[in-house]
Amino acid sequence: MTDDQAPNDIDRHNSKMAKKKQARDKIMASKTQEKGLIIINTGKGKGKSSAAFGMIFRCIAHQMPCAVVQFIKGGMDTGERNLITAHFGDLCQFHTMGEGFTWETQDKERDIAAALAAWEQAKALILDDTNAMVLLDEINIALRYGYISLDEVISFLQTQKPDMTHVVLTGRNAAEELIEIADLVTDMSLIKHPFRSGIKAQIGVEF
Structure with missing residues (x-):
């Protein structure tokens, strides 16, 4: 040149x-326009919950009350839960309602009961319009297994969710009917995964 x-x-x-x-x-x-969004993070790739927690931390940073309900994850320590409960419990309610993946509990009735209890907690948090955002972590898995009524979840989000409340739903295999009513849907595609190379889940990356 x-x-x-x-x-x-x-x-x-x-x-x-x-x-x-x-x-x-x-x-x-x-x-x-501004409105409370229905947001779905789905797909086989990693990062669905991580991206959702990114939005939760944005709410916390802006002093906006928010809440998390975990439908599947059990008692295992996670960085996000430890950080929120230890330092931001006044801004973010955190409810771990699940007992682990269904192959861990090996008790379908108990899994259904836990999922239904989580959904009742989720509804109460969403109806509290002081919450700017409510994250329903791994609810798509509970819906896929039929632990919660998909029709009920869709009806509730369409008719009872406060106008300015954001609701985030994560987990693989989001139902098409749920995707249809959502405002923002992200499908995380899987290209490579360390698990396939024999590398286990690691602190700071997965939890």
């Missing part, structure tokens, strides 16, 4: 970015 070409490249770049900003500003100016 010669010296006289460089300024032209810079001018072209600046002109392109100015047009892009103008177009972007026009789009942003048209987005004026």
Whole structure:
């Protein structure tokens, strides 16, 4: 590149970015609504719960009351739960209602009872409109196994969720009917996973 070409490249770049900003500003100016979102993180890839907890920590950082209900995860220590309960319990209610994955409990009736109790807790937290966001962690798994009525969950979110409350639902295999009513859906795709190479779940990454 010669010296006289460089300024032209810079001018072209600046002109392109100015047009892009103008177009972007026009789009942003048209987005004026606010509402409580139904958010789904699903898919076979990692990061569904981690992304959801990222939003919970944003709420905490903005001093916005929020809550977490864990439908499947049992008594295992996790970094996010330890941090929230130890330091932010005044802003974020944390309820671990599950007893682990169904192959661990090997008791379907107990799993169903735990899931139903978690759903009752979730409904109470969502109906409390002081909560800006409620995370229903791994609820999609409970729905997939039929532990909770999908129709009831959809009806509740459509008719009883406060207008400005965000509800986040995580877990693989989100039902199509649930995806249909959601405002934001992210499918985490799996490309590589260390577990397939014999590497176990590790602190700081998985929990």
